Each structure stands twice: as structure tokens, then as C-alpha cells.
Amino acid sequence: MITAAHYTVLASGLFCIGLFGVLNARSALRVVVAVELMLNAVNLNLVAYAVTSGARPASALAFVLLLIVIAAAEVGLALALVVALSRRSDITAIDGYATLKG
């Protein structure tokens, strides 16, 4: 029988692949793509919980939909930032941005 655990394991796998993608990305755009994958893993988790153990599955799904909206807003902004960065400094290589360095 397929249980919630199956879905969460799958989600963990996707999340970690996405995370690895973020950590190893050369370009900002690739980071955005990998972050999308992580977001989807989280969504999958939430939906799985909703239909297995949630008390109010319909509410949970409504929240997942809202989450998708917010994630969409984030993607839009992130991609705009990528475009702006490449336009203004000719660099989309994520390693270049090391302002956190002391």
C-alpha cells in the first residue's frame, strides 16, 4: 500500500536534488530553476499530508494553492532580478556575488 511516507520520501529526494542544484549552480538562473524544484517538493509534502492525515483536507489544499501563488510571485521577482543583474553588470555567475565576504 502506498502511504504518506512514500510521498514524503519522494519529496525529500526531490528537495535534496534541488538543494544540490542550488549549491552547485554556476549561474543565478540555474539557482532559480533549482529553487523551483525545492518548492515543488515542499508542495508535494503538503498535499500528501493533506490527503492522509489532515483534519481539514480542503483547507490544506486551499493553502497549498495560496502557496503556489506566493511562489509564483517569488519566481517572477527572482527572474526579474536575474535579468536586471545580467543587464547591469554582465555577470550572472553566482560566484561573483560575494558581498557577504568580510
Added chain:
Amino acid sequence: MTWLLAIPGLPAACFLVFLVSSRRIRERLLPLPAVCSFITLGLSVTALARVWPGGAEEPVWRGVLPFAPLGDHTLELSMALDPVAAAMLIVVTLIAACVQVYSLGYMHRDERKGWYFGVLSLFTSAMLVLVLSDTLLLTFMAWELMGLCSYLLIGFWFEMEAPRKASMKAFLTTKVGDMGFLLALFMIWSTVGSFEYRAVLESLGEWPAAAAAMAGFGLVFAAMGKSAQMPLHVWLPDAMAGPTPASALIHAATMVAAGIYVVARMLPLLALTPWVMEFVLAIGVATALMGGVLACVQHDVKKVLAYSTISQLGFMFIALGAGNAEVALFHLVTHAFFKSLLFLGAGVIIHAAHTQDMRLMGGLGRHMPITAGTFTVGTFALAGLFPFSGFFSKDEIIAVLVHHDHWYAAALALTASFLTAFYVNRLLFRVFSGPEQGELHEGHPSMLASLVVLAGITCVLGFASPTFAEFLGGEGVWPELGVALPSLAVAGAGLVTGWWIYGRRGVVVNTRIYKERFARLYGVLDQRLHFDTFYRQMIVEPFAIVASALATIDRTAIDGVVNGAIGFWKRAAVVAWSFDDAAVDGLVNGLAKIDVSATRLLDDFDNGFVDGIVAGVGHVVTAASAVRRVHTGNVRTYLIGLVSATAVLVWVLTR
């Protein structure tokens, strides 16, 4: 009575209209906020009539908006109309109306006046929400919104440096106090499970002592920030860099009174812990005295008024500390009227004299009779002279102290009111008498109309003192001769001293003799009792030193190990610079005019401190061979540390 929602709703609507409309439309709509404030005033009067004759335990009206269902509880935002709220509604809407009308005259040459009127409306709306709010959660929301508006209005002329710095200072200082509010909210939620005022006050019997102490202290601390009590008062004098009418509304009448208002509503919770009440009393006395002393040495008209506001807020704290909320609220109300009168009068004076420095003023009385007359009414009320409103409210505070046998506090409060009378006369003589300046003209009619209204209220409001107390459910009494006479005598002595030094010769007086004789004392006073110096030397600079030390360690010790680091450094600097240029500047174009030194401090903090922490985590987590790779400033390496640490943490916590 859903129409009550229109009271905060109308100003908010004004703000929205100003927010979305173009500059041309805004210019045409300038009188809109004033019209709205008159409508809200009318609605408030109707609301007051519904509550009359007051004293009722239950609110007349209550509106609830379920906000967020959280498990078994639901967070609700609710508003209620009870006598306290009704009285405050009148105060806020009346002063807001006066300020709006006045601003039409005061700001008519300013380029960004549309924005000014918009933010002023938003502020009014937030204050009205705070007054009507029936849950601490909504109160906190309005509280923060007011903080934002205050920040925007102080920094209204952000082209200049002083307002920019002052707005940052005000925001950060009051934020320190807001931590107390959050603490109180946490304690209240965990103890009562509701933020509703009535629910909290009804559950007082079940409060554990420690929780009550923490919640009470948190609220007091929050009020100390918002109501500029020592030692968190430092932002208020600097806040005078904003437009004067905004100071009148926000930094004299309403926002700074919000702290008093919230504490007054929650006073039974504070009273559970005696030391909190004593703390409130002590802070109040200290603030009243300090504000009085410092007001005596200021040269800027608005700063004198700012310190006198601090001092008067101290008086309100005294009344709260003595356990009498009605008296504190009455002083709040009278003070709101006469202090906004004084600020608006100061605005006219500053317009006419083209300076804020009293030493450059003089002889304004003859050319500006209306301003001089109304201003004098305000100063006499401030000094506590019969029959002006300040006399009644201040007298009640001292009577409360005497009745509760707080003799020291009563004596010190009398000293503070002596100082008040003294600096009031100093202000009057410096500004209105003495040799005349050149071209002087009376203010715009819209400005004078506001002054006259406020002065009229100041003259008669005092006689409503027993009615007010009964309306709030307290016991109304007239001043007793035994208390009134000494306090009048003290005020008189202060006025005479002020006249002796500043008014006697009828010319500009030279106080250098006094300054030289008491040079040391004057130096300390001139530096505002070194509060700012203290904060700078004890908090800001050590912080910067620690931060830069950490940064240095970071640089020398770790980077020294890395081969070819210098080349990378140069690259990183170039890239960092271009990132800054492109992304940050582009994004925050408008906001980027933030105080440079603070930015640098934050930068240091970021570079030194955060890096240090991140690096520390990295040290622990990653293998020793990877240490030299950790300090690259590369977000990715930090992320790797974060991921590993999270994994370990999850492992440890779930085992």
C-alpha cells in the same frame, strides 16, 4: 453602530486616495483630509453621545473580525466603544482636524505636500484604530503603523541630514521598546489564550506572579519607548526635525500618549506586581524632573517643547504609578490640547521669524497678537496656572500622590512643576518681548483659526475635570485647597524666577554669567545629560569595535592561509561593487537615502559579526580540511554549512 468603522476608515481612505492619485490630482484634493477629519469629528461626537453618561462597565458597541484560525483558538481583531475610547476619539479627531486645517496654511509652499497629507491621514487612522481597538493584537498593529508614520513624517525632509538621522533614531529607539510589547503579548497569549482587553482583565485572579510581572513590565517598557520615558526618551527631541504640525499631532498629542493609553487600560494587570508600579512611579518622577531640567537649557523653541512633552508624559507616568488611570488620562487629554496648541503656535512663530533659535527671536508679541495670546494661554496651562486646564490635571496628580502617601514623589513632582513654570517664562520672554526683529507678519488665517479653537478648549476644559473622572467610571472631585495652593505657589515661584532672569530688564538678557558660574553643570545639561553620548560610547562604539575586530581577525588570520587570496579579493571587491551598484541601488533607489553611518555600522556588523557566526558554525560542522574554504564570502559555502547544521539538528532533535 457599524458606522463607527468610518471613524478610522475615512482617514485611511484619504491615505489610499493620495497614495494612488497623481500629483496633479493630489494638489486639487488637498482639503480632502481636512474635510474627512471634520466628518470623523462629527461621528466621534455622536459616538460620545451614545456612551454618555458613561461609567458603564460593558462597551456600548463591539465589532469582531475573525482574523486567523489557529488550532483551537481564533485570533480576532475587534473594536469596542467604551467611555475611555469615546473620550479619546474626541481628543484625537479634534486635534487632527485642527492640525489638518493648520497644515493647509503651513505646508502650502512645500513640493511634496500631497504625501505629507496622506501620511498624516494614515497616522490619524492608525491612532483611531488604537483608540477603538479591543484586543492587544490590533493595538499592537496600530502601534507599529503609527511608528512607521512617525518615521515617515520625521524624515519628511529627507534631503537634509538631520531629519534622516532623527527618523532612524526614532524608529530604532521605539523598536527597542516594542520588544517589551511583544514580550507582553507572548505572556498574555500563553496565560490567557486571548488578546482581548476584557478577557485579560477578567482573568487577573489566575495569573502566576512571574507571568504577571513579565507582562506588566513588558507593557511598561513598550510605553517607555513610545511615550519617551527615560532612558528611551532620546528620540523625541530629535524628532522635532519633522514638520511642526506633524510634531503637534504625533509627538505631542497622540502617538506619544499611546503608551500612556495602553498602560492605563491594562493598569490592573500591572497592579498585580507592586514593584512594577513602583518602577513606573520612579521612571515617571525621573522623567518629569529630567525633562524639566533639560527644557531650561534648550535654545530651539521646538526642543523646549519636546522636553516639556517628555516631562509632562513623566507626570502621566507618575499618575499611573500611583495607580490612578483616570487622572493620568485626564492629564493626557488636557496636555494633548495645550501642547498641540503650543506646537502649532511655535509653527507660526518659526514661519514668521525664519528661525527656531530663541536667541535670535524677540519682540514678536506686538506684531502677532493672536499668536502671542493663544501661545500664552498654552504656556500658562503648561505651567499649571488657574483657571487653565493644566492646573486641574496636574493638581489631581499631586493630590493622588499626597493621598497615597508618596511624599517624596509629590515633592519631586512639585519641583518639576517649578521647573516647568520657569522655562515657560523663559520661552515667553525670549520670544515675545525684547528688541524687535524686522519684517514680522501674523500667520495664515487657517493657522490662527486652529490656534484659537485649541486655546478656547484649554481655557475651559479644566472645569470638566470631575465630569471626566465620573465619565470614565471614577470618582469626580474638585481640587482641594490644601493641594492646590502649594502647587500654585510653586508654579508662581517658577514664573517669578523666570521673570527675574529673563523678563525683568525687558531686553535680551545675557545669561552668560550664570553659564560661567555653573560651567560644569551647564556643560552636562547642554549635552542633554550625556544620554546620547552614553548610548554612543557604551553601545554603538563597542559594537563597532567588536565588529571591526572580528572582521580583522577574519581577514588576517583566515585569509592569510588562503593562497592567492589577494587576487580574489580584488575581484570580489569589483564584483561586490557592481552588485551594489546594479541590484541594491536599483532596488532601493528611494530608500537608499538611509543614514550613512548606520549603514556602515550595519555593514560592519554584517561583515564582522554575522560572518563570524556563520564561520563559527562552519568550523564546527565541516571537516578541518575545509576550514580554509569556509570564509570565501560565497553564499554557497554558507549554505552548505547551514544544510549540514540543519541535518545534524534534525537528527539530534528527533532521536
Added chain:
Amino acid sequence: MSARDVLFYAYAALSIVCAVGIVRARRLVHAVVWLFATMVALAGIYLTLGSELMAGVQLFVYGGAVTVLALFALVLTRPVPELPARLSSASPWVAGASVLLLLATLITTTVDATELRAGVRPAPSTALVAAELFGRYVVLFEVAGLLLTVALVGAIIVARKDDAS
């Protein structure tokens, strides 16, 4: 094994393979195409949960909008200059190790959790979800819409060509 189980394993394998493809793709265009494939596979996963609403949304939003947006961004940015390897300070091995650590932790905690042993119930119907979204949470819905609008306006401002330069 029921047909549903078979479908789950098939889609799960597909999504994992495609996700690895995103990470391994040499060229960005390929990564975006892999992303699209992953999203489609995930829509299939939602179908095995019995939630055709989620599957539809997944296809529309992620399969359609986000992928297209990413492709647009790809076209609008210049190719990444190849950086010297020295600059890429964290080796993939360190990153991989930490991610594997996290994955191990996540999977063990998930498998241990008894709450997650429950089987899948039928998903709520679209009508029920709609009733919740437009009834109980209508304010949240509106706020989310506002947020989206603000974000899009912000994105336009950020990405707009600077007139000054």
C-alpha cells in the same frame, strides 16, 4: 500492487530522473526542459493522490507559466562567462556530502514517523476546496492576489531598462 501503486512508482522514478537531469544538464536550456519534464511527472504524482485540481494547477503554473518565464529570462540574459575553477570555492563533493547527510536524516525521520503510515484517503473534491478558498479564506485569497500584483509590478520595475544609463 494496484494500478495506482504502479503509477506512483513510475511517476516517482520519472520525476527523480528528470530532477537529476536538471542538475546534471550542461546547458541552461536543457535544465529548463528537464524542469518542465519534472513538473509534468509531479502532476502525475498528484493524480495518484486523486487530486486532479492540484495536477491541473501544477501543469498550468509550473509546467506552463514558470517554465516559459525561465526560458524568457534565459533569452534575456547573456551567456555565463566561464569562470576559473579556483573561484568556485566549494567543491561539489562537500556540497554533495552535506546534502546526502540531510537526505539521510529526512528519510530516516520520515520512515520512523508513525503518523505517516496512514494510507491515502480520497482527495477532497475541487468544489470543496473552492468553497474553502472563496469562503473561509477569501480575505487571504484577495491578499495573495494583491501580493502577486505587487510582485509583478515590482518585477517590471526591477527588470526595466534603466533610462539613465
